[in-house]
Amino acid sequence: MDSVTGAGLTIMLRLCDVTAGYRRDRPVLRRVSLEILPGEMTGIVGPNGSGKTTLVRVASRSLPPISGTVFLDGADIWRITARGFARQVAVVPQDTLVPFDLSALEVVLLGRHPHVGRLHMETRGDEDAAMAALEMVGAGHLARRSVRRISGGERQRVAIARALAQEPRVLLLDEPTAHLDLAHQTEVMSLVVRLCRDRGIAVAAVLHDLNLAAAWCQRLVVLAEGRVEADGPPSAVLSESLVAHVWNARMWVRRNPLTGRPFLLPAPPPYEADRHETGDRPLVHVICGGGSGGPILSALVHEGFRVTCGVVNVGDSDEELCRAMNIPHAAEAPFSPVSPERSEVNRRMALDADAVVVTPFCVGPGNLDNVRVALDAQKAGRPVFLLTDGSPEDVDYTGGEGRALLTELQTRAERIQGVENLLNRLRALSG
Amino acid sequence: MKPRAALRTRLTLAAAVPACLLVACFFAALWTGAVGVGPMEALGQVASHLSGEAGPETSIIWDLRLPRILLAAVVGAVLAAGGAALQGLLGNPLAEPYTAGVSSGCVLGASLAVILGLDSVAGGWPVPAAAFLTGLAAVALVLALARRSGKLDVNTFLLAGIIVGAFFWAVTTFVLSLAREDIARIFMWLAGSFAAPYPWDYLKMASVIGLLCLAGLFWNARDLNAFALGEDQARSLGVEPERLKAMVILLTTLGTAACVSAAGVIGFAGLIVPHGMRRVFGPDHRPLLVSSALCGACLLVLADALARGLAPPREVPVGVITSIIGAPVFLWILSRGRA
Numbered sequence: 001m002d003s004v005t006g007a008g009l010t011i012m013l014r015l016c017d018v019t020a021g022y023r024r025d026r027p028v029l030r031r032v033s034l035e036i037l038p039g040e041m042t043g044i045v046g047p048n049g050s051g052k053t054t055l056v057r058v059a060s061r062s063l064p065p066i067s068g069t070v071f072l073d074g075a076d077i078w079r080i081t082a083r084g085f086a087r088q089v090a091v092v093p094q095d096t097l098v099p100f101d102l103s104a105l106e107v108v109l110l111g112r113h114p115h116v117g118r119l120h121m122e123t124r125g126d127e128d129a130a131m132a133a134l135e136m137v138g139a140g141h142l143a144r145r146s147v148r149r150i151s152g153g154e155r156q157r158v159a160i161a162r163a164l165a166q167e168p169r170v171l172l173l174d175e176p177t178a179h180l181d182l183a184h185q186t187e188v189m190s191l192v193v194r195l196c197r198d199r200g201i202a203v204a205a206v207l208h209d210l211n212l213a214a215a216w217c218q219r220l221v222v223l224a225e226g227r228v229e230a231d232g233p234p235s236a237v238l239s240e241s242l243v244a245h246v247w248n249a250r251m252w253v254r255r256n257p258l259t260g261r262p263f264l265l266p267a268p269p270p271y272e273a274d275r276h277e278t279g280d281r282p283l284v285h286v287i288c289g290g291g292s293g294g295p296i297l298s299a300l301v302h303e304g305f306r307v308t309c310g311v312v313n314v315g316d317s318d319e320e321l322c323r324a325m326n327i328p329h330a331a332e333a334p335f336s337p338v339s340p341e342r343s344e345v346n347r348r349m350a351l352d353a354d355a356v357v358v359t360p361f362c363v364g365p366g367n368l369d370n371v372r373v374a375l376d377a378q379k380a381g382r383p384v385f386l387l388t389d390g391s392p393e394d395v396d397y398t399g400g401e402g403r404a405l406l407t408e409l410q411t412r413a414e415r416i417q418g419v420e421n422l423l424n425r426l427r428a429l430s431g
Numbered sequence: 432m433k434p435r436a437a438l439r440t441r442l443t444l445a446a447a448v449p450a451c452l453l454v455a456c457f458f459a460a461l462w463t464g465a466v467g468v469g470p471m472e473a474l475g476q477v478a479s480h481l482s483g484e485a486g487p488e489t490s491i492i493w494d495l496r497l498p499r500i501l502l503a504a505v506v507g508a509v510l511a512a513g514g515a516a517l518q519g520l521l522g523n524p525l526a527e528p529y530t531a532g533v534s535s536g537c538v539l540g541a542s543l544a545v546i547l548g549l550d551s552v553a554g555g556w557p558v559p560a561a562a563f564l565t566g567l568a569a570v571a572l573v574l575a576l577a578r579r580s581g582k583l584d585v586n587t588f589l590l591a592g593i594i595v596g597a598f599f600w601a602v603t604t605f606v607l608s609l610a611r612e613d614i615a616r617i618f619m620w621l622a623g624s625f626a627a628p629y630p631w632d633y634l635k636m637a638s639v640i641g642l643l644c645l646a647g648l649f650w651n652a653r654d655l656n657a658f659a660l661g662e663d664q665a666r667s668l669g670v671e672p673e674r675l676k677a678m679v680i681l682l683t684t685l686g687t688a689a690c691v692s693a694a695g696v697i698g699f700a701g702l703i704v705p706h707g708m709r710r711v712f713g714p715d716h717r718p719l720l721v722s723s724a725l726c727g728a729c730l731l732v733l734a735d736a737l738a739r740g741l742a743p744p745r746e747v748p749v750g751v752i753t754s755i756i757g758a759p760v761f762l763w764i765l766s767r768g769r770a
Contacts, residue, residue, distance in 0.1 A: 062663050086669030093663055099522065100659055100714035106434045113657050114669030118650060127435050166668070 012202040018068035020058040028054040030226040041196045042204040043213035046223030052206040060091040086114035089170040090163035105143040111165030133164040153184030173205040189216040238262045271301040285353035292359040293318040310346035337366035350377040356384045363402035371405045384413040445718035449725030460736035498630030503735040504728035506690040509641040511727020513683035514701030519655040528687040528701040531592045535599035536569025537562040537691035541620040546610045559692035566688035623697035623750030637693040644686030652716040697750045699757030
């Protein structure tokens, strides 16, 4: 009675229009439809209270749905006995504490429970299966150790081994990496992914950490307020707008250059140009490019300075930052030389500012005007600060012209090394 | 040792050692009493009754001592195994067979029956019958209080058991205060005694229900192991928690009600025996239930022998003896557990 998708994959667990919760009038999950496929690692993500744990409970036959049906290979799971279900589907709960002083192997042997008949003893085969499961998770050496005297990471692995001893075709995990440190998180996730790939088990894991989920799962199901908000491969699902909408968090979504998988970075708080309390703070104009302006721009915004920026090319990370943080800036088309119009905008911003910061960007024929603007501001009496990062200074790619302008700038400008020192100097301006 | 071999060893020890002990206790109890009967003569009387050669004259051994020893063994086994199962089910070390309010329910029924003079009607059978029914009624009330939308909450169950128990005790005390002259006859229910008026009949009643209870509990032993991991994990291992809770509570309630109806309230046996056995044989309910039943039987057979032998011809209530022995032993177990 297997239901088959278009891709020819056998669906193992299917939630069909499931509404579930702990009170009929206040459902946690609302009309969720979802399939968990063999050999696929599905991450279930969502903000607190979005129904992740309820989803695991309703899919694991712990919580009967208020309406809708959960199918296992086409059969309603509530029409299967608990024992029959436990031979197909194993669950690793959030809390894996064992109240008794059992050895790890004895705990894993409990996983054979649905396979052992009433009034029967566990057979040698059950014991071997338990030991094999323990070895599969790399915890064979813990067999005789008491589960009360092993670390959290080890206990998590023993809990997964117990689930594997059930020889399930579907494995549901509720936050398997909660309370684990970085090394153990990686260890548990790679173990689960390996099981999923090598043994064709359908795995669904509730994960709190979006980066972990994006890095390890083939598919993400995003829950928001009890509904499936998005479902698909991480690269298709995770977008800045989705994260902003579902988690109400300002994050940047970037791609891991090595794996191509998306990852999240906290976005800096937005700059509010018309904020009252910043009205009396100095206005600093930053002339930058090529990513050299990022640290000082975000530090200035963070410290409450008023900030402008120019001229930066669209696609440059400095320009991206200005856009993300709402910093007023003069932008030029990607990879294009600075046009006279943009340069004029830049000049006006520089002359309006109380101070001008020039970062160590590479000077080429296209952005030579940026240095000229700095010189003009200096001649107009604006204090100009040259930010250096301590690295060798030759940033000239114009064959001498740029160096000459920079040298001229340096004769009267203050050279300051490091963002922190520059911030102190700028604070002194306002005081 | 591998878990399977370890379990097999534990099961063998859990059955064999207390069984030998029980045989020893049985003979010690058979030879103890207000009327001195020599060991050989006692065995001879039992043998002649078993072979049907005995005459119609009353025999102290056959008509009084033997059935009450067997009754003590059955009651001890049911109370101790019931305590072990309830401790496992409720995950609470203070749980015992009386947790659900059976005992106070039984005592109220027995007291009412005695006061109404039913102990001289129909061979006195209305008294244990009333005790049995009110015991079940008390548990039904507790279950009704602790069930919410088809589920039994374990903590609410414990609390409801305490409250309903206290209420039934209060009503019993009120009844007792009205009936001074009957107190002596009711006292047996409060402190426990195996001096039943019809020992063989009481034994039949208690052993039919008691053995049913023991078999049922053992049937669920492995489910209780899984249940120790918590309801959700037990369910994911193929246990239906609500079914298990209903089964274990029903079985212990029936067994305990039968015990209290036959012998009154005998404290501590259902509490300390499982604790001691868990220390010795570990948390697995298979050796735990077997050893608890057998050791519980030993304990009550010995306690009853003491009750008869301490100050003959007077009898000390057996519940007093179990409590006097039980409290210090329990403290000793606790203090060893901490070290």
